[in-house]
Amino acid sequence: MILGDTEIWIAVAVGALGTFMWRVLGVAVETRVRQDSPLFIWIGCVAYAMVAGLMARVLLMPGGDMAPDSMVWRFTAFLVGLAAWYWRGKSVPTGLAAGVGTYALFVATGTA
């Protein structure tokens, strides 16, 4: 079971098309929009907000898990990481270590 059948490769091709088209469109838009225009700034806002919205959802509700208990622990660990990041002069390694460490503790002790 290495090569797979035709059906799955068609699915791969269709899936690739579903992401490729946005990237082609993105390049086409980029060549037509001035970097200092309000439209470009707005597109940047949309990009940041989309990435933030998706990452926050994956962080708090991975795989669509909306059980309130696990969400509370994830949110707590996120706040610890955010606070550590901010108080150490926006140090990403510090915030990451604090947040992941807190969450690992919850997982290890079976709370989360």
Add this chain to the structure above:
Amino acid sequence: MTEATAPPPLSRPALRGMLDCLNVPALGLGLTMVGFGAMAQDAGIALLPAMGITAFVWGIAGQVALIEIHAGGGGILALFVAVALANLRMLPMSVTGLSAVLGGKKLPFLGRVMLMQTMAISCWTQMMTRSDHVPNPQRLSYYLGFAATLIAAGLIGTLVGHQLGRVVPQAVLTVTIFMTPLYLLLLISGARQWVNRLSVIFGILVGVGFYPVLGDWSVIAAGLLGGTLAFLSAPRLFPNSGDGA
């Protein structure tokens, strides 16, 4: 780019990109793809197509959507719509990421498209918020080193997960799946401009708040609604920051 002073040239920009990737980005993505490889194996997908999904769909949300719909027999159209929906973020990411990658270099249209095909959230965030140390003429080499390493990590992760199954203990995967979004959220929260920091805040609120109602569409709501709110409110909230429109 808005750096006040140009950083000194790097001696080996592509190698530097690889090394910068061989850290949280490659570790987080590699382990995420171990989970994906195991999931593909469970869904009865052979090794090469599983790696093909990682290489060509390149984005975990779209990859999972593809597998779920394929396994559920949802049909080609449903599969296309789901993957396209999961990957809409690539449009604004390509528009804003391209100049951060090229650093003023000129490439033909097809070359630029190929470059953007390798773009992922981790690459985009790196180029937007964590590459002030890379001078403009070296940004393309740096990006290629970073992106190639990330893709290699993704393919190796898929291979390992597919062949060895759930070789990584569930607790480790759970913590890893927490690490990558936290890392990326911290990076974008430190965005240089207030209008983008506001976008992050509004994006989080809309993306999480609307998820129970909208499901995967909440990402698009986060972008359009959250991004527009930030765009409109930034000039009023921070009139002297010189960011907004």
